[in-house]
Amino acid sequence: MSVSIESDAEGAAVVGVPSVDVAPETQAVAWRHRHLLDVDGLSTAELDLVMRTTDAMREVLARPIAKVPALRGRQVTILFYEASTRTRVSFEVAAKNLSADVVNIAAASSSVAKGESLVDTVRTVEALGAQMLVMRHGVSGAPYLAAEVFGGSVLNGGDGWHAHPTQALLDLYTMRERLPGGSLAGRKVVILGDLLHSRVARSNIWTLTAAGADLWLCGPATLVRGFEAWAGRGAAAGRRFHVTTSVDEALRDADVVMALRIQRERMAAGLLPSLREYAARYGLTRERLALARPGALVMHPGPMNEGVEIAADVAAGAQSVITDQVTNGVAVRMALLYLLAGTHRGDPG
Amino acid sequence: MSGRQIMTADEIRRATIRLSHEIVEKQAGTDGLLLIGIQRRGVPLARRIAAAIEENEGVEVPVGALDITFYRDDLSMVAQQPVVKGTSLPTGIDGRTIVLVDDVLYTGRTIRAAMDALVDFGRPQAIRLAVLVDRGHRELPIRADHVGKNVPTSREELVRVHLEEIDGDDGVEIERLAVEPAAEPVR
Numbered sequence: 001m002s003v004s005i006e007s008d009a010e011g012a013a014v015v016g017v018p019s020v021d022v023a024p025e026t027q028a029v030a031w032r033h034r035h036l037l038d039v040d041g042l043s044t045a046e047l048d049l050v051m052r053t054t055d056a057m058r059e060v061l062a063r064p065i066a067k068v069p070a071l072r073g074r075q076v077t078i079l080f081y082e083a084s085t086r087t088r089v090s091f092e093v094a095a096k097n098l099s100a101d102v103v104n105i106a107a108a109s110s111s112v113a114k115g116e117s118l119v120d121t122v123r124t125v126e127a128l129g130a131q132m133l134v135m136r137h138g139v140s141g142a143p144y145l146a147a148e149v150f151g152g153s154v155l156n157g158g159d160g161w162h163a164h165p166t167q168a169l170l171d172l173y174t175m176r177e178r179l180p181g182g183s184l185a186g187r188k189v190v191i192l193g194d195l196l197h198s199r200v201a202r203s204n205i206w207t208l209t210a211a212g213a214d215l216w217l218c219g220p221a222t223l224v225r226g227f228e229a230w231a232g233r234g235a236a237a238g239r240r241f242h243v244t245t246s247v248d249e250a251l252r253d254a255d256v257v258m259a260l261r262i263q264r265e266r267m268a269a270g271l272l273p274s275l276r277e278y279a280a281r282y283g284l285t286r287e288r289l290a291l292a293r294p295g296a297l298v299m300h301p302g303p304m305n306e307g308v309e310i311a312a313d314v315a316a317g318a319q320s321v322i323t324d325q326v327t328n329g330v331a332v333r334m335a336l337l338y339l340l341a342g343t344h345r346g347d348p349g
Numbered sequence: 350m351s352g353r354q355i356m357t358a359d360e361i362r363r364a365t366i367r368l369s370h371e372i373v374e375k376q377a378g379t380d381g382l383l384l385i386g387i388q389r390r391g392v393p394l395a396r397r398i399a400a401a402i403e404e405n406e407g408v409e410v411p412v413g414a415l416d417i418t419f420y421r422d423d424l425s426m427v428a429q430q431p432v433v434k435g436t437s438l439p440t441g442i443d444g445r446t447i448v449l450v451d452d453v454l455y456t457g458r459t460i461r462a463a464m465d466a467l468v469d470f471g472r473p474q475a476i477r478l479a480v481l482v483d484r485g486h487r488e489l490p491i492r493a494d495h496v497g498k499n500v501p502t503s504r505e506e507l508v509r510v511h512l513e514e515i516d517g518d519d520g521v522e523i524e525r526l527a528v529e530p531a532a533e534p535v536r
Contacts, residue, residue, distance in 0.1 A: 030429055049432070056416065056433035065469045068419035098419075338419075342430030 031339045035147045035154045038163035039206045047172065047210060053335035054173050054328070060097065061331055071100035071341055077130035079121070080157065081107040081137045086302055086326060087157050087166070091134045094333035103130065122146045132337065135159075140199075153340040161197050167301050168203035170332040172211060174325050175256055178297055185212035190250045190292075192284060193260030193309050196223045196271070200301045201260060205241060209234065215241035218250035219260075219282060222271040247282055254292040258299040259284045259310040275308050284310045289319070297321050352509060352524030355500055361481065361512075361519050364497030365394065368479050369401035371495045372448055379406055381474065383442060385413040387451040387463055388434040393514035394481060395450035413438040415449075420462035436466070443471040448495075452510040454480040457491035482521055484508050 029045040042050070060068055076095040080088050088104070095102045105125070107113070112121060118137070125133060131152040135143050140160030147154040158164040175189070176182050189208055195201045195217050208215045217227050227243045234241060244250050251257060262278055272278050289298065298310075298320040306312040315322060356364070376382055379402060386395030392414045399410045416436045424430070449463055464476060479495035484502040502508060502523060509522045 053433055056418075056435050059436055060419070063470060067469070069465075070419035070424060073425070338433075339430055342424075342427065 031342065034340070035143075035156075036165050036336055036340060037143050037147060037154065037156045039165045039168050039203050040163075042207075042210075044210055047169075047207065050169055050332070050335055050339065051173055051176060053339060054169075054331045057097075057331040057334040057338075058328075060334070061327070067097050067099060069099045070338055071095065071098035074100045074131050074341060075103060075129045076100045076132045076134065076337065077103040077105065077125050077128075078134045078157075079105045079107065079125060080135070081112070081142075082158070084136055084157070086329070087136065090326070090329045091155075091157060091166075091333050094330050095132075095134075095337055097330070097334055098337055100132075100337070103128070118142060118145060119149050122150050126151055132340065155336060155340065158199055160199065161202065162199050163203045164199040164301075165203050166329065166333055166336060167200050168207045169336070170325055170329040171200075171204055171258070171299065171301070172207045173332055174299065174321055174328050175213075175297065176211075177328070178321050178324065179255060183212075184208065187213050187255040188216065188253060188293075189213040189256040189258070190216045190218055190254045191258045191260065192218045192247065192250065192282065194223045194262050195219050195227055195260065196225065197263065198260050204258070205230075205234070205239070209239035209241055213256075216250045216254070217241060217243045218245070218247055220272065220278070221245050247288060248291060251288055251291040254296050256297045256299060257284060257289065257292055258301070259304075260301065261303060261305060262309045264305075275305075279308050283308060284314050286311060286314055286317075289314055295319060299325060301325070352507075352522030354520060355508075355523050356482070356498060356521035358519035360498070361521065364481060365397045366401045368481075368495050368497055369398045369405065372398065372477075372479060373402060373406060375477070375494065376446055379408040379410055381444065381446050382410045383413065383438075383440065383445045383447050383473075384410055385415050385438070385447055385449055385463075385467070387449060387459060388414060388416045388418075388436075389515060390452040390510055390512055391415075391450045393512050394452060395448075396514075398448075398450060398479070411439040413440075415463055415466060417459060417462040417466055420465045422458060422462065438470060441471055442467065442473045445473050446475045446477065447473045448477045448479050450479050452481050452512075453508050454478070454483045454491075454493050454496075455486055455508075457487045457489035460491050461489050481510060482508055 029049055031049060060066055078088060078091055092102050133146060133150050133152060134155045134157050135146055136157040137143065137159050140162035142159050143154050143156040156163055156165055175184055179187060191201050191204060217224055224243055224245065231241055231243050296319060298314055300310055300322050304310055304315055306315055373379055384395040384399050386392035395412050399412045402408065402410050414437050416434045418431050418433045447467065451459065460478060467473065467476060477494040480493045481497040483493055483496045483499050486504055505526055507524050507526050511518060511520055513519050
């Protein structure tokens with residue numbers, strides 16, 4: 001089932017209508033996960049279920065009233081210990097589109113500032129009625145700790161350098177939607193930039209290798225270290241990807257180029273000489289993009305530093321699907337909230 | 350299949366044609382008609398009815414598909430989220446006469462959910478209901494306008510409709526549930 005643009009009898013375009021005719025008869029796999037902490041535990045069939053459920057959510061988003069009552073009466077608490085606009089708002093919009101009640105907590109203005117521990121905060125939030133907890137934390141693994149004490153479902157909205165599962169899933173969805181043929185098998189996908197500090201890249205490695213992409217990680221040596229060893233272990237497990245410091249080698253004939261944000265604070269750590277040097281050697285410019293296949297997709301998880309890791313004209317260019325990523329993010333998060341809402345009812349543990 | 354057959358392929362074909370005549374007669378034509386099949390087996394049935402109308406009237410009536418999953422009243426009770434099959438409506442529904450099409454009418458809860466879903470899309474002139482089998486045991490004040498076959502059943506029985514487009518053959522069977530019944534089968 002794919003989202004497509006179809007024409008009706010009168011010739012008017014009907015946008016974003018999944019073609020139900022070709023819905024595969026495969027009795028979809030059961031969703032058995034209570035939490036979404038990372039994507040490493042998802043099978044290919046489960047990834048497919050997420051993608052198909054997202055198709056249905058895209059159709060909901062195209063309705064005149066983009067709201068369905070599927071999660072009516074459920075309380076979704078969004079607890080963010082790190083700054084965020086798009087992810088937090090995306091989760092909030094997704095939960096509201098499913099008619100859930102949304103509670104927002106910014107850690108900086110909560111009792112966390114008075115020294116409350118993560119475990120106590122999670123217990124408190126649960127006592128206040130939270131059934132699903134969306135969480136972002138600067139420490140890798142924090143959502144795993146929350147999942148141990150929380151009675152409902154925990155969704156990881158990004159933890160440290162470790163994982164950002166919903167971003168990886170919306171990236172996968174966007175690529176499947178926009179690549180001709182709707183498949184990533186054998187497609188050359190490049191993740192370019194600060195891999196070292198990137199939870200987005202770490203989660204994307206799992207989904208993209210599972211989808212059969214020819215994955216390349218590219219960046220300055222200081223920002224790709226450690227991934228060579230992972231690539232070696234991954235190859236042994238059938239998850240093959242390449243690591244290179246040569247941007248030309250990475251971009252040549254690429255089907256997808258995803259640029260990652262370069263954080264200014266990395267300069268202080270001595271990992272990069274200067275932003276200008278990074279932009280000159282690794283920035284995604286029009287000239288560099290010309291090495292990729294014609295029509296190659298340009299992606300960025302946001303927020304962007306235009307002129308550093310990506311040139312403004314590339315980010316806003318015809319090949320950019322960056323705004324699609326944002327829109328698809330809402331649909332993917334609706335799909336995940338919906339799927340997870342089914343897995344813990346009547347299971348107090 | 351272990352059940353007792355209550356409709357053959359031929360009977361399904363004749364019932365579909367009769368339903369198509371009834372729908373056109375009630376509407377006094379085909380103006381403004383929109384057939385909407387409820388996922389899953391309502392969808393091929395709606396297409397068959399539309400094909401029969403086209404054959405008799407020479408008019409192509411638009412057909413849509415409606416997934417009522419998000420509107421179910423038992424979402425908080427089922428152990429696992431049902432798989433969403435997708436909704437696609439070919440036109441707007443404002444001012445149209447919608448004929449909802451489903452395979453089996455039982456408790457009426459599916460139809461309640463379908464009507465809730467439809468009003469989120471607009472304000473139709475009228476909503477009617479056509480079903481292949483009405484097996485009774487309504488739990489809501491809902492009735493069908495057009496019925497292929499009325500079948501008296503007990504709650505301990507399961508009515509199984511299969512259609513070529515989905516199941517490879519046509520037929521309706523009735524069988525006794527082996528275990529605890531109660532719930533309407535997930536459709």
